[in-house]
Amino acid sequence: MNINKVTIHDIAKALDINSSTVSRALNDSPRVTKKTKDKILKTAQEMGYQRNLLASNLRKNVTNTIGVVVPRISRHFFSSVIQGIEETAYQAGFSVIICQSLEQLEREKNILETLAANRVDGVLISISMETMDYEHLEGLKNRGIPLVFFDRHCNIPGTNNVLIDDFKGGYDATQHLIKKGCKNIVHFSGPQELEIYKNRFRGYKEALKKNGIPFRDEYLISSRLMEQDGIDNIKKLLDKGVVFDAIFSANDVAAIGAIKCLIENEIKIPDDVAIVGFSNEPISTVINPTLTTINQPGFEMGKAATDLLIRNIKNETGLLQEETLIMDSNLIERQSSQK
Structure with a gap:
């Protein structure tokens, strides 16, 4: 007999009992005596029976699967978040499907549609830089699929978020540069339509205000924050003759x-220009000079987001709880700002 095709009916036939009794025994029903249950389990094992967990879960209307959508898996921050997600999900008996939007709205939409079609029990997402329209996210929520945003979020009522205090991170980075004697501080921002970059910019402006330093429009440069954007931004500043002594990216x-671009132009770091980044990527410790940055607790964020999602999945009332967890960040001082 092909062991891959052993069914409860085969076990019932071998034992000359009802198939419904076999089903109850395999599901550990109290309606079957221990003696009968043991005999059925022993026979099932001998015959090589394997439960179809997918079919069983679908009958219960659960798949014990969580969908995870990140902009880029290659970023250390997101890979550390995924580690926290997988560890927490595994301990709770959930499998994880990991997808990346590559910062593309259409790709993000297609991913969420696919995850919904595959009946995931919930979704963890950090939205793409192109996500200004939330219809696809609201659609997921309207289907009753629990949704938790982490790191990058959008303001949809009734959703859950696990974030860091981006305002404080922006403030701390700028305050650090001001304490080092910098007054002409440029800010490299992501799209200002996204809450995460809006809040980091607000923190930057607040630090300037607290120290009596006026904000200048030409000091705000928005981009997709790729490495080439950093190079291009410096070239624009130098071409326009903008005077600056620091950058908060x-x-x-x-x-x-x-x-890299400042070094090519023989501009000394941090003597001429001090720099602070954000997220503590591993490369920030090996580039010369090493980069001062705001550290984000990625692993802990992944664990907290998964805990929050699983609580909502297991919530038998059917009412999704609205909750936002704010995690702390800290500045790590390295050579790029040590004046």
Whole structure:
């Protein structure tokens, strides 16, 4: 007999009992005596019976699967979040499907549609830089699929978020540069339509205000914060003759591009220009000079987001709880700002 095709009917036939009794025994029903249950389990094992967990879960209307959507798996921050997600999900008996939007709205939409079609029990997502329209996210929520945003979120009523205090991170980075004697501080931002970059910019402006330093429009440069953007931003500043003595970049990647371009132009770091990044990518410790940055607790964020999602999945009332967890960040001082 092909062991891959052993069914409860085969076991019932071998024992000359009802197939419904076999089903109850395999599901550990109290309606079957221990003696009968043991005999059925022993026979099932001998015949090589394997439960179809997918079919069983679908009958219960659960798949014990969580969908995870990140902008880029290659970023250390997101890979550390995924580690926290997988560890927590595994301990709770959930499998994880990991997808990356590559910062593309259409790709993000297609991923969420696919996850919904595959009946995931919930979704953890950090939205793409192109996500200004939330219809696809609201659609997921309207289907009753629990949704938790982490790191990058959007303001949809009734959703859950696990974030860091981006305002404080932006404030701390800028305050650090001001304490080092910098007064002409450029800010490399992501798209200002996204809450995460809006809040980091607000923190930057508040630190300037607290220290009596006026904000200048030409000091705000928005981009997708890739390494090439950091290079291009420096070139624009130099071409326009903008005077600056510091840069606060909303991520490390653009900051590293800036470091490379400044060095090529024989501008000393930190003597001429001090730099602070954001997210503590591993490369920030090996680039020369090493990069001062705001550290984000990625692993802990992944664990907290997964805990929150699983609580909502297991919530038998059917009412999704609205909750936002704010995690702390800290500045790590390295050579790029040590004046």
